[in-house]
Amino acid sequence: MYMTTPHLPAWWRETTLGEVCDIIGDGLHWTPKYSNNGEYFFINGNNIINGNIEIKQDTKKVDRIEFDKYKKDLNGNTILLSINGTIGNLAKYKDEKCILGKSAAYLNIKNSNNRDFIYYLMLDSKFQYNIVKNANGSTIKNVGLTQLRNYNFQIPPLSEQQAIASLLSSFDNKIEILREQNKTLETLGQTIFQEWFGKYSVDEPESLPDGWRVYQLSELVETINWYSYKWNELVEQSNHALVTLKSFDRNWWFQTRGFKPFIWTPKVTQEVKIGDLVVAHTDLTQDAEVLGNPAFIFDDSGFEKMYITMDLVKVLPINSNITSAFLYYLMKSKEFKGHCVWYSNWTTVLHLSKRAIPEYEIILPEDLSKLKDLSNLLEETTLKISYNNYQIQSLSTSRDTLLPKLMSGEVRVGF
Secondary structure: EEEOOOOOOOOEEEEEEEHHHHEEEOOOOOOOOOOOOOOOOEEEEHHEEEEOOOOOOOOOEEOHHHHHHHHHOOOOOOOEEEOOOOOOOOOEOOOOOEEEEEEEEEEEOOOOOOOOHHHHHOOOOOHHHHHHOOOOOOOOEEOHHHHHOOOOEEEHHHHHHHHHHHHHHHHHHHHHHHHHHHHHHHHHHHHHHHHHOOOOOOHHHHHHOOOOOEEEEEHHHEEEEEEEEOHHHHHOOOOEEEEEEEEEEEOEEHHHEEEEEOOOOOOOOHHHHOOOEEEEOOOOOOOOOOOOEEOOOOOOOOOOOOOHHHHHEEEEEEOOOOHHHHEEEEEEEOOHHHHHHHOOOOOOOOEEEOOOOOOOOEEEOOOOOHHHHHHHHHHHHHHHHHHHHHHHHHHHHHHHHHHHHHHOOOOEEOO
């Protein structure tokens, strides 16, 4: 139960992050000795995502010697914060085996305060705005540890901290369950697809089963090219948004932070809606981490219309027996990824050839109606992921609406 109050309660006291923490520090300012066989991860700010540490394909490892040499006192009262690049991302430390890089700060909260309450205080827009506004650096912004220590705020007694944290955690626990469900569903979809098609190679035509043949994707899909926008079309607010390369994270997930509000009306074919399949046609990383990656538009972030930019291509199935979900799992294979890398230009910014998707080859039955049941099964899996994402968005919105009111004392819990 919670209630609203017109003013900050008188018993809340003013303090700073430096006063509620035993220590505020950051990670290594130099590169440790990596080890492919290491069991400890080298974590930077870009590994701090959605309240957790996420291990990516390119996350480096170190051995026990390097870990013992550079480990920090991370414990159950530790909050991790990205202070460089993706400034403001937070994670609750959960006993992961890791050492930190310089773009990750750690805050060890004193036992006299509630770690989760401080986490939500830092998740609040007031704190997020403050650290971004006061970050230093001309090219790459960086948050200084002194800036963190001096951040001041009002804090309630421990019992009220615990009540607030418990309420907000109930939202995040549900969100985490849904995210884990999505990961499980995604893995299931990939496993099903590989079981059917992973055993055949277009380089070994003699291994084709009877009644199967090599298809080019041009026989199965239509590709819609991008809209090339002008900078003066970008605005602060609009009902229309461009879906950009930033909508693809390095873990293959779609994210709405890549949306850019703009004013214009591209071709109708360049519009995308929830459930549409798009492929990254450009990559700013020289490791081709994003190039050729497929993603579903799972969220419109409140925009009425969305359009693809020059970095993306929309892919539509043209055979009724094949769904977008079938194509999605096809394009998540290592074979398709390797094909796209081969078809890129390898300049400073990687670009995928327009021929890459149409010319990709795959072995399928000559009678494509045999794929219908499998294709529909994969579609059901994708729809479940989409519904989970809708619930995640709804829960996140509710949490984010309640958060500043709880942190300001406007809404109080347990009283």
